[in-house]
Structures are given as C-alpha cells and as structure tokens.
Amino acid sequence: MNYLITGGAGFIGSTLANHVSKENFVIVIDDLSMGKEENLVKNSNLRFIKGSVTDSELMDEIISKNTFDYIFHFAAVASVADSVERPVDTHQVNFESVLMLLELVRKYQKNLKRLIFSSSAAVYGDEPTLPKKEESAICPLTPYAIDKFAAEQYVLAYNHLYGINTSAVRFFNVYGPNQNPESPYSGVISILVDRYKKVQTGEDTQFTLFGDGSQSRDFVFIEDVIQALLLIADKKESLGKQFNVGTGNAITLNELIAVIDKSLGIKLPIAYQSERDGDIKESVSDISRLKGLGYEPNFNIQEGMDKYLTSEDLV
Numbered sequence: 001m002n003y004l005i006t007g008g009a010g011f012i013g014s015t016l017a018n019h020v021s022k023e024n025f026v027i028v029i030d031d032l033s034m035g036k037e038e039n040l041v042k043n044s045n046l047r048f049i050k051g052s053v054t055d056s057e058l059m060d061e062i063i064s065k066n067t068f069d070y071i072f073h074f075a076a077v078a079s080v081a082d083s084v085e086r087p088v089d090t091h092q093v094n095f096e097s098v099l100m101l102l103e104l105v106r107k108y109q110k111n112l113k114r115l116i117f118s119s120s121a122a123v124y125g126d127e128p129t130l131p132k133k134e135e136s137a138i139c140p141l142t143p144y145a146i147d148k149f150a151a152e153q154y155v156l157a158y159n160h161l162y163g164i165n166t167s168a169v170r171f172f173n174v175y176g177p178n179q180n181p182e183s184p185y186s187g188v189i190s191i192l193v194d195r196y197k198k199v200q201t202g203e204d205t206q207f208t209l210f211g212d213g214s215q216s217r218d219f220v221f222i223e224d225v226i227q228a229l230l231l232i233a234d235k236k237e238s239l240g241k242q243f244n245v246g247t248g249n250a251i252t253l254n255e256l257i258a259v260i261d262k263s264l265g266i267k268l269p270i271a272y273q274s275e276r277d278g279d280i281k282e283s284v285s286d287i288s289r290l291k292g293l294g295y296e297p298n299f300n301i302q303e304g305m306d307k308y309l310t311s312e313d314l315v
Helices: 011-020 054-065 080-085 088-110 143-162 188-200 222-234 255-262 301-311
Strands: 002-008 025-030 045-048 071-072 112-119 166-171 172-176 207-210 218-222 242-245 269-273
Touching: 002 011, 011 025, 011 222, 025 054, 054 088, 071 088, 071 222, 080 143, 080 218, 088 112, 088 143, 112 143, 112 222, 166 222, 172 188, 172 222, 188 207, 188 255, 188 301, 218 222, 218 301, 222 242, 242 301, 255 301
Parallel strands: 002 025, 002 071, 025 045, 071 112, 112 166, 166 242, 172 218, 207 269
Antiparallel strands: none
C-alpha cells in the first residue's frame, strides 16, 4: 500500500509512519516547524519531503504524481495560544490546506481507500456535559478549535457530496515517545517527563501547575491511537464519520503526578499558579462509536506511563 502522511515528522505522524513503513511505501511531508526528521526511521520504504502543506505547487506535484491508498492529514499549527495570536496565519495551515488537499484528492486520487483528518477534542470547548460524544454540543472557543471543526466538516462533506472516502478523528490527550517537551504545542505528560528527567540528573527544577491540579483529562497512549487510526482507515462503517480517540477514562493532574512519582520513586517539586483563562476543567471521551469498530484500549494510565518512562530510560 502507498501512504501519504502530512505532518509526518511530528509525534503522532512519525509514530504512524514508522509503523506502516515496515510493510508499505510512505511519503512524509513536514515543514519541521514542530516535527523532527530524526523521529522517522531510515528505511527504503519511507521518503521524507521537507515542505509545507500550504505550498500549492508542491502539494499538486505530490498528489498528481503518486497514487495513494491512504492519506493521513496531521499537519497543523496545534497551539491554541498561537491561533489566538496569529489567527490568519494559523487558519492557512489548519483550514485552507485541508480544503486544498480535498480538491487535489478529488482531482487526482480516484481510487483512494481513505483520507483521515486529525481533528481535536478542542471542538467541544467548555460545554459541561460529560463524557463527550461525537454528537455532543460543539462550542469551539479559539481560532484553532474553529478551524479544526470547520475542516472536519468539509472532510466529511466531501464523502457525502463527492464520494471521496473520508473519516475524521478527534484526539483527546495523546502521550508517548517522541513528544517534544520544548515545543509550545506539547502535551502536559511530555513536559512532566522532562521535569522528572531533570530531577533525576540533579537539576534544580519544578513543574508549574496552573490551578489546584483537580482538572481532569482523558490521556490516551500513542499505541492505542495507532490502533484506532488503522481500524478507522479500513472499516467501511467509519466512512463519512468522526470518531473520538481516547480511553473513556479521566484522571486528574494530581493523580497523574502521583502515578509518575510512584513509578520513579521521586517527589516532583510543584509550583502552583493561578488557573489560566480558557483552560477546560474536565474532559473525557465517550468511545462507544470507536469501540463499535473493534477498538479496545490496551493501556491504562499506569501501563502507558510505565512503557513511556522505560522508553525514556527513566526506569
């Protein structure tokens, strides 16, 4: 099979690319603003192209001169704060590139088995009803969330209107190896792991926690995310639909820190600061729709963290 993975040098994209390139040909495009080329394995099945998904000439060349079975569109400016600061610039990546890709696929990729778009749980905003279902009220609070929802709807509409095989995924809090803790887009777990590393090496460091630590999140390990993506890509029942990708369970930040403290035998110094405006207090997914495809999370937070910490040589 032939795969195109945009944003494929980033955390989720590179993990998927490394997995599928064992037995398939993969083209990765990434501008390296967030990702790292070294995240990608070196093998003859994987071709890396440095470039932006907003480059119409480059994207036309890639889509017109190759035949793809699967396209995974992960490329995005994933920083909520950046989208507030630069709404026009981030809109070009987070929305306009998606519409351009859909049109190129409509023109050149008549036999595409699936295009999967990475949306976000951010589309639910702070609407309080839990757990979040795909049919839950949508309340995007930022340009990032607005663009993700609008792009997602275009992706699904192209299935209904033009017969292009599309699906979308709403990621909750994904964690695992190859997350970059120095990136402003990074998840809280990779930042925590970085601070634990510094404590182990004797550095004077602490973790800044905004609020009292009672805010809860649905943390999903990267290997479960790959399982979900491949299921959605291959099941006919997933055509034209969006899927929550999580575990269906939430944990507070205080509980999460206690889990890592226990695993490493370390007490991480915490600096508590005031809660930030716009931060969502609670978030947890309903994954009934995804489970209907055969998905079952293999990692609870303890198991996922143990594997992540081992990969980082912390245990």
